[in-house]
Amino acid sequence: xxxxxxxxxxxxxxxxxxxxxxxxxxxxxxxxxxxxxxxxxxxxxxxxxxxxxxxxxxxxxxxxxxxxxxxxxxxxxxxxxxxxxxxxxxxxxxxxxxxxxxxxxxxxxxxxxxxxxxxxxxxxxxxxxxxxxxxxxxxxxxxxxxxxxxxxxxxxxxxxxxxxxxxxxxxxxxxxxxxxxxxxxxxxxxxxxxxxxxxxxxxxxxxxxxxxxxxxxxxxxxxxxxxxxxxxxxxxxxxxxxxxxxxxxxxxxxxxxxxxxxxxxxxxxxxxxxxxxxxxxx
Amino acid sequence: xxxxxxxxxxxxxxxxxxxxxxxxxxxxxxxxxxxxxxxxxxxxxxxxxxxxxxxxxxxxxxxxxxxxxxxxxxxxxxxxxxxxxxxxxxxxxxxxxxxxxxxxxxxxxxxxxxxxxxxxxxxxxxxxxxxxxxxxxxxxxxxxxxxxxxxxxxxxxxxxxxxxxxxxxxxxxxxxxxxxxxxxxxxxxxxxxxxxxxxxxxxxxxxxxxxxxxxxxxxxxxxxxxxxxxxxxxxxxxxxxxxxxxxxxxxxxxxxxxxxxxxxxxxxxxxxxxxxxxxxxxxxxxxxxxxxx
Numbered sequence: 001x002x003x004x005x006x007x008x009x010x011x012x013x014x015x016x017x018x019x020x021x022x023x024x025x026x027x028x029x030x031x032x033x034x035x036x037x038x039x040x041x042x043x044x045x046x047x048x049x050x051x052x053x054x055x056x057x058x059x060x061x062x063x064x065x066x067x068x069x070x071x072x073x074x075x076x077x078x079x080x081x082x083x084x085x086x087x088x089x090x091x092x093x094x095x096x097x098x099x100x101x102x103x104x105x106x107x108x109x110x111x112x113x114x115x116x117x118x119x120x121x122x123x124x125x126x127x128x129x130x131x132x133x134x135x136x137x138x139x140x141x142x143x144x145x146x147x148x149x150x151x152x153x154x155x156x157x158x159x160x161x162x163x164x165x166x167x168x169x170x171x172x173x174x175x176x177x178x179x180x181x182x183x184x185x186x187x188x189x190x191x192x193x194x195x196x197x198x199x200x201x202x203x204x205x206x207x208x209x210x211x212x213x214x215x216x217x218x219x220x221x222x223x224x225x226x227x228x229x230x231x232x233x234x235x236x237x238x239x240x241x242x243x244x245x246x247x248x249x250x251x252x253x254x255x256x257x258x259x260x261x262x263x264x265x266x267x268x269x270x271x272x273x274x275x276x277x278x279x280x281x282x
Numbered sequence: 283x284x285x286x287x288x289x290x291x292x293x294x295x296x297x298x299x300x301x302x303x304x305x306x307x308x309x310x311x312x313x314x315x316x317x318x319x320x321x322x323x324x325x326x327x328x329x330x331x332x333x334x335x336x337x338x339x340x341x342x343x344x345x346x347x348x349x350x351x352x353x354x355x356x357x358x359x360x361x362x363x364x365x366x367x368x369x370x371x372x373x374x375x376x377x378x379x380x381x382x383x384x385x386x387x388x389x390x391x392x393x394x395x396x397x398x399x400x401x402x403x404x405x406x407x408x409x410x411x412x413x414x415x416x417x418x419x420x421x422x423x424x425x426x427x428x429x430x431x432x433x434x435x436x437x438x439x440x441x442x443x444x445x446x447x448x449x450x451x452x453x454x455x456x457x458x459x460x461x462x463x464x465x466x467x468x469x470x471x472x473x474x475x476x477x478x479x480x481x482x483x484x485x486x487x488x489x490x491x492x493x494x495x496x497x498x499x500x501x502x503x504x505x506x507x508x509x510x511x512x513x514x515x516x517x518x519x520x521x522x523x524x525x526x527x528x529x530x531x532x533x534x535x536x537x538x539x540x541x542x543x544x545x546x547x548x549x550x551x552x553x554x555x556x557x558x559x560x561x562x563x564x565x566x567x568x569x570x571x572x573x574x575x
Contacts, residue, residue, distance in 0.1 A: 013320045015459040016294010020484060041460035042291050042491060044484040082341055082387050082400075098466075103361050103386030142494045145431065145463035170293045170459055173319040177381065177426040194548040195298070195322045202320055205425035209381065225546030245539065247512075254513035256483035 006280055007164045009183035009212070013199025015170035017189045018219035018243070021253055022272075023167035024048040027133035028260045029269045030163050037137035038179040039169040040123060040150045046137060047256045051130025059138065060119035061149040064106045066093045070114035077106035077115060098145045123150045125157055132258060133165075147175045155179075172202045177210065184280060186212045187240065192225035200228070204237070215279065217272070220245040238279070241272040283445050284575050285453040287316075287472040289496070291488030293459035295480045296508040296535070299545065301456045302326035303564045304571075305415045311452035313413070314441035315420040316434045316468040318406065319427075323456050328549055329411030329418045337421065337436065339405035339429035341385035343378045349397030350375040356389035356398060365389060381426055406433055410440065417444050431463035438468065461495045469496055474574060475503045476532065481516030489520060493527055503529045504574055506567050508560075510534035530574060533567035535560050 010023040020037075024045055027035040037045040064077070064086060071093060078088040085099035086106050097120055107115040123140040138154035140147055147169065155178075158164055168179035180186050186207045190200040200216065207214040216232050221242040232239045243249065243265075252259055259265035286304070288297045302323060305313045315323040343356075343364075352374040357365040364382035367374050378389070380403070390398040405427035411418045419441040421433050438455060445453050457468040469475060475496045479489040489505070496503050505524040510517045517534065524531055538560035544551045555561055 014294065014322070015290075015320075016292060039460075041462045041465075042484075042488040044292075044487055047483040047487060080387065080391060082385055101384050101386060103384065103388055104359070105386055105388050105391070108359065108388065109391065140461065142461060142491055143466075143498050145466050147460070147462045171317075171319040172425045173423060173430045173464070174426065174428050175460075175462065191546075193542075193546040194325050195545075198322065198325060199320045202425065209425055220542070223546040224543050225548070245542065247537070247539070250482075250509075250512055250537070253484075254480075254482035254516055 003161045005161050005164060007166060007183040008276060009166040009168050009180045009186040010189060011168040011176055011180050011186055011203060012170055012189045013172055013203035014190070014195055017191050017196060019170070019189050020044045020167055022187065022189050022217055023165050025259050025269045026272060027165045028258050029266065029273050033163045033165055034134045034136060034159060035165045035167065036154065036158055037135065037167045038151050038154060039167055040138035040140040040147050040154065041169060043137045043139055045135060045167050048258055049128065049130045049135045050132065051128055054126050054128045056124050056126045058121055059123050059125050059150055059153050061122050062102045062117035063097045063100050063120040064095050064115050065118040066095065067114045067116070068092070070112045072112055074111060076109055076111060080105045080109045102149070125154055127157065148178045151175060151178045172206050177206060180206060180212055181210050183212050185276060186214045187217050188214060189217045189219055190228055191220040192218060192223045192228050194226060197226045197228060197231060215240045218242045240275040240279070241268060243268055283442070283451055283453065284473045285442070285455065285471060286474055286476060286571065287455040287457050287468055288476045288478060289457035289465060289468065289492055290459060290478045291461060291492035292480070292485050295478045295485060297478050298322045298326065298456055300478055300506065300564055301454055303561060304454055304568050307565060307568050308415070308452050308454065310416045310450055311454045312416055312441045312445040312448065312450045313418045314437050314453060314455045315418070316437055316455050316464065317458040318421045318430050318433045318437065318464065319423045321420055321422060324420055326549065327413040327415065327418055329413050329420065331409050331411045333410040335408055336404045337406040337408055337433055338402045339427055339432060340403050341387060341400045342380050342383050342403040343387070343389045344399045344401050345376050345378055346397045346399065347375055349395045351395055352376060353394065355392050355394065359388050359392055384428055405429065408433065408437060408440070410444065416450065417448065419444060431467040434458070434464045434467040435470070461491050465492070465495065469499055469501060472501050474571070475501050476506055476571060477503055478506045478508055479520055480509045481507060481513040481520055483516070486516055486519055486523065490523055493523070493529065497527055504571060505529055505531045507531065507534045509537040512537045532570035532574070533563060535563040535567070
C-alpha cells in the first residue's frame with residue numbers, strides 16, 4: 001500500500017455484535033497495522049493487546065471561564081448560548097460544563113471581554129506498541145458526556161501512512177459518525193438476528209450519508225435468523241467474512257485471547273484481510 | 283411510581299431481552315426505549331403506534347445564496363469545520379455541512395449581510411404506542427444526529443407522565459450502551475439501575491465504568507450477570523467489583539444458545555423461548571429486583 005494511508009472502520013448499529021473481536025484479530029493478521037480504539041466511552045481493545053511502554057497524555061476541551069471583575073452581568077453570553085450551558089443570574093454567571101459544545105459564542109460576543117476559555121479534562125489518549133499490533137486509544141473520563149471531542153482528538157494522533165483499523169462505537173449517533181467519517185472502507189459487523197438486521201439497516205444509513213464504501217461481516221453465523229447474505233446481495237453490499245456462533249470463540253474472547261492463535265480462526269481473518277485488499281484496489 | 287433503568291456499558295449483553303421479560307411479568311408498566319439511535323425493544327413488544335411526533339433536536343445554519351458575499355467571516359469562526367466555500371454558477375459562497383453543524387449560531391450572529399438563518403432541525407421522531415403489556419414510549423433518531431441525550435430525556439419524561447396519567451406503578455427504561463450523554467440522560471432520576479453485564483474482559487471493564495458513572499450520581503444499582511457460566515473466573519471478578527461498590531447481585535443467567543436461536547427467529551418464536559433456561563432465570567431476577575425497591 002506504500003505511503004498512502006488506508007483506514008478501515010469497524011462499526012455496527014447494534015452493540016455487542018463483535019466489533020472489538022473483529023478489529024483486534026484483523027489488526028493482528030495485518031503487517032504493521034495500527035489499531036485505533038475510538039469507542040472512547042467503553043474502550044476494550046487494550047484488553048487484547050500485549051506489549052509494554054504506554055504513553056499517556058491528557059485530553060481537554062475548552063470551556064468558558066468568567067472573570068467576575070470584568071463581568072457586568074449584562075446577559076449577552078446566556079442569550080447567545082444555544083446549548084443553555086451558561087446562565088446569567090442576578091449576582092453571578094453559572095457555567096454548565098457538561099452542556100457546553102465549546103463553540104466559543106459566549107467569549108466571542110461578550111462586550112466586556114470577560115470570558116476566556118480554560119481547559120477542561122475530558123479523558124486521556126494512550127499509545128502503545130505491541131506484539132500483534134500497535135494501539136492508540138482514547139478513554140473518556142467517567143461522567144463526561146461528550147465523546148465526540150475526544151474521538152476527534154484521538155483521530156488527530158493517528159500516525160501518517162500505513163494501515164489503520166478503527167474500532168468504532170456502536171449505534172448511529174454523532175459518536176459513530178465522527179469515527180467512521182473519512183474511512184476508506186467501513187465494515188459493518190452484524191449477526192443473523194432480527195435485531196442485527198434492523199440495526200444493520202440503520203448503520204447503512206450512516207455509511208451512505210457519509211459516502212463511505214461499505215462491506216458486511218457476519219458474526220454468530222448459523223443462528224436461524226434472517227438471511228443477512230440475501231439482504232446484502234439484494235442491496236449490492238459485499239459480505240466479506242463470517243464467523244460461526246461458537247462457544248469456544250465466546251470463551252476465548254471472555255479471557256481476552258486473540259482468536260488468531262487458533263489456525264482455523266486465523267484463516268477467517270487472513271482471508272478477510274485479503275478481501276479488504278482486493279476491495280481497496282478496485 | 284418507581285423507575286427502573288437497565289444499562290450495561292458494553293453493548294449486546296442482553297439489556298433488551300431482560301427488559302422485555304420484565305415488561306411481560308410486570309404487565310401494565312410503562313416501558314421506555316431510550317436506545318434512540320438503535321432501538322430494538324419494539325421488535326420484542328410489537329407496539330401499535332397511537333401517536334407520533336417530530337423531534338426538534340437542535341438548530342442548524344442555512345445560507346441564503348443571494349445575500350452571501352463570501353466574506354469568510356463565518357467560516358473562520360466556526361469551531362466545527364462545518365463551513366466551506368463552494369462555487370455555484372461561477373459565484374463563490376459559504377456552504378454549511380449540516381452533518382458537522384452543531385447549531386451554535388455563531389455564523390448567523392456574525393454574518394454582516396444577515397445571510398445566515400438559524401432554523402429548527404428535525405432529527406428524529408418519538409412515539410406513544412400500545413403493547414400487550416402496557417404503554418410504550420420509543421423514538422428513532424436520524425442517522426448521525428446530535429442530541430440523542432435530549433431525545434432520551436424527552437422519552438423518559440413522556441414515559442413518567444404517561445405512568446402518572448394511567449396510574450401505572452412502574453416505569454421500565456431500556457438504556458443505551460456506553461457511558462456518554464444518552465446514558466447520563468437515561469440514568470437521571472432512576473430509583474434503581476440494573477447493570478446487565480457479561481463475564482468477559484470487556485464486560486468487566488465496561489461494568490466498572492458504568493457502575494462508577496451511576497455511583498457518581500448516587501443512584502442505587504444492582505448487577506445481573508448474563509452468560510454467567512461462560513467464564514466462572516470473570517463472573518467471580520464481576521461479583522467482587524459489585525461487592526466493592528456495595529451493589530447487590532440480583533442473579534446469574536446462563537449462556538443459552540437455545541435462547542439465542544429462539545430470539546434469532548424473532549417474535550414468531552415467542553412461545554419457544556418461554557421455556558429456555560435463561561428466560562426462567564431472568565424471571566427470577568425480577569423478584570430479587572422488586573425486593574430491592
